[in-house]
Every structure is written in C-alpha cells, then in structure tokens.
Amino acid sequence: MIELINVSKTYFSRKRAIQALDQINLTIQANEIFGIIGQSGAGKSTLLRCMNLLDRPTNGQVIVNDQDLTQLSPLQLRQARHRIGMIFQHFNLLHSQTVYQNVALPLKLLGQDKTTIARKVQAMLEVVGLADYQHRYPAQLSGGQKQRIAIARTLAGDPSVLLCDEATSALDPRTTLDILELLRRINQQLQLTIVLITHEMDVMKTICDRVAILDQGHIIEQADVVTLFSQPQTELGQLLTHACLQHELPVSLSQRIKPTPQSSTAYPLLQLYFVGESATKPIMAQLIQQTKLPINIVQANMEYIKQQPIGVMTIEVRAQPVELENIIRYFNEQGLTVELIGYVH
Numbered sequence: 001m002i003e004l005i006n007v008s009k010t011y012f013s014r015k016r017a018i019q020a021l022d023q024i025n026l027t028i029q030a031n032e033i034f035g036i037i038g039q040s041g042a043g044k045s046t047l048l049r050c051m052n053l054l055d056r057p058t059n060g061q062v063i064v065n066d067q068d069l070t071q072l073s074p075l076q077l078r079q080a081r082h083r084i085g086m087i088f089q090h091f092n093l094l095h096s097q098t099v100y101q102n103v104a105l106p107l108k109l110l111g112q113d114k115t116t117i118a119r120k121v122q123a124m125l126e127v128v129g130l131a132d133y134q135h136r137y138p139a140q141l142s143g144g145q146k147q148r149i150a151i152a153r154t155l156a157g158d159p160s161v162l163l164c165d166e167a168t169s170a171l172d173p174r175t176t177l178d179i180l181e182l183l184r185r186i187n188q189q190l191q192l193t194i195v196l197i198t199h200e201m202d203v204m205k206t207i208c209d210r211v212a213i214l215d216q217g218h219i220i221e222q223a224d225v226v227t228l229f230s231q232p233q234t235e236l237g238q239l240l241t242h243a244c245l246q247h248e249l250p251v252s253l254s255q256r257i258k259p260t261p262q263s264s265t266a267y268p269l270l271q272l273y274f275v276g277e278s279a280t281k282p283i284m285a286q287l288i289q290q291t292k293l294p295i296n297i298v299q300a301n302m303e304y305i306k307q308q309p310i311g312v313m314t315i316e317v318r319a320q321p322v323e324l325e326n327i328i329r330y331f332n333e334q335g336l337t338v339e340l341i342g343y344v345h
C-alpha cells in the first residue's frame, strides 16, 4: 500500500518558487493498478518521484509498505527503494552493457552471488518473454524489447511496487498493448502494486483499476476507471474522457447550440451516459413508443472498459420543457446519467 499524506513539493528555480504538488492526499491499495493522468506540467512525474523519494517532498509523509520513507536514514531508504521499482519512457538501459548485465545490475548491487544472479536473470527474462536475448546490447533491440528488459531489470530486485512514468509513450499502439498486457500479467502473478502515469486515456482504460486526475499540483478527481469514464465530475475529467470516447460533436452542430432556448423551434440536446446493464436495454425504443416524440440520435458511441459496456449518446428531443422533465426523469429511472447540453437553433 502507498499512502501520501499532505504531500507538497515546491521547486525553487532562479529564485522563483514553483508549487509542483499542493497538499496531496492519496491512498493506493496493494495489488491495484493505479493511473495518474493530467496535462503537461500538472505534477505527475513529481508525484511519482515522491513515491520513492527520488524527489523529497517539501512537506508531508510518504508511506510505502507501512514505512514512512521521509523518516528513514539514507541506508534504510536505499533498502526500501529496492522494493520500489521504476520504469521510464526512454527505458534508461545502460548501452555499453548487455541485456544480461543490465538485468543483473540490481542483483549485483544487492551483493548476490553469481549463481543466484544467473538464475534470477534467466527467470526474469522468461517473465518478459526475452530469454534468448541475454547477449544482445540495447542498441540491437526494438523499443518494446528495451522496455521489456527495463521491466525485467526492475523485477529482478523483487519489488512490491512498480512506478511507471509514461512507460509506453515512446511505443507504437500495438507494442503499447503488448507492454500493458505484460504489466497486467506481472500485477497478477507477482502481486505487484503498479502506479502508472500517462497522458493517454486509452492506456488508462485498458489497464487501470482506479485513476486520479492531477491538475496544477492538485488531485481534482479520483474514481474507479468505469466511474471516471461514465460520470466524470470535473471539466478536465469530462474533456479527457469524452475525447477518448470519441464523442466530439461536429462543429456545424456545436455552433448552433445555445444554453437557453431563444425561439419555439429550439430543441433540447441531451447527452446520455449508459453504463453496464443500462447500455444493453432497449431504453430508447421504449421511450419513443411511450411518448411518440420524435427523437433524433445525433451521435452515439459504445466502448467496453473492464468488460463493462459504456455508451454515450447525444439526442435531439423535439419536446416542450414540461415533457423534457419527464423524459429526463425516465432516463434517470433507467439508470442513465443525463446532461442537458443546450438547445439547438
């Protein structure tokens, strides 16, 4: 388990103070895959580096596996860090060393004997599917293979936590999926807690159990991934998830939307979010049957996140304000989240 209590981090550069993190409180459970997302400069890398004290918080406590890292001596901290692995966007392999030597590095630092090291390196390379690559150099590997080696090297130290800073950002979509699958597998097989930073919502929805959105050093939203995608609470949450659900309205339509009706021919535009069971019920058909109102589906999209169907639909309802209330109530009763986005003119 990782617990951050009131963690703040201020950088001082050229006499200017930069508040990268402001009073962060966060609990990440053992064995979960936790995602941190946010725009560039939000403080994601700083937050991750605070989790192993690569960056020391200006204030606050960082508790990993029941140990407050901020209270440890340098020696104790070095030992605690062995149990907190980290992988990066650019892999950080030693280029003059072979794959074997790269993976063996943490074991050497731990002072283990040659036979143990050889056995462990072999086992870790098997975990990442590159058992035959021991004698290659990093330059002879693809990006995905380099990241696998970086993961093997980290796993060699028997970490209980794996911190990933944009670990798939330098990879193509197919290779990204392969690496995410590997991370999911080691999360389950080795009972690893994984904290993952990314700016790609696709990565979040593929692998994460829970997600936090970081904005200007604050956690503005935190939820399990299905809730985040189906009911984002903040404007930034909506921006990130809607873009990912590919639910941008065409410009020709969005230009005609006003917040209030300005003529009797202005029709309300509703956005409906379906989750789980409600995504598969014939809700729209029933409504049309009951009300006989013309309902025009402007846009619709459905995705599966963690085997849960999540749908977004934008509909134009040719209804009067009184009828609209009933319709919204009907949708709510069916378990849908409804948002009135405005009136089309």
Ligand SMILES: Nc1ncnc2c1ncn2[C@@H]1O[C@H](COP(=O)(O)OP(=O)(O)OP(=O)(O)O)[C@@H](O)[C@H]1O
Binding pocket: 011, 012, 013, 018, 019, 020, 038, 039, 040, 041, 042, 043, 044, 045, 046, 047, 199
């Ligand atoms: N070593 C440093 N010295 C001074 N300022 C820093 C340092 N590291 C980060 N910052 C500042 O702290 C803020 C947060 O940076 P951070 O790298 O954590 O953002 P990020 O969310 O990881 O961004 P990106 O998505 O671009 O990687 C930024 O304003 C950045 O300029």
Ligand SMILES: [Mg+2]
Binding pocket: 044, 045, 046
């Ligand atoms: Mg970063």
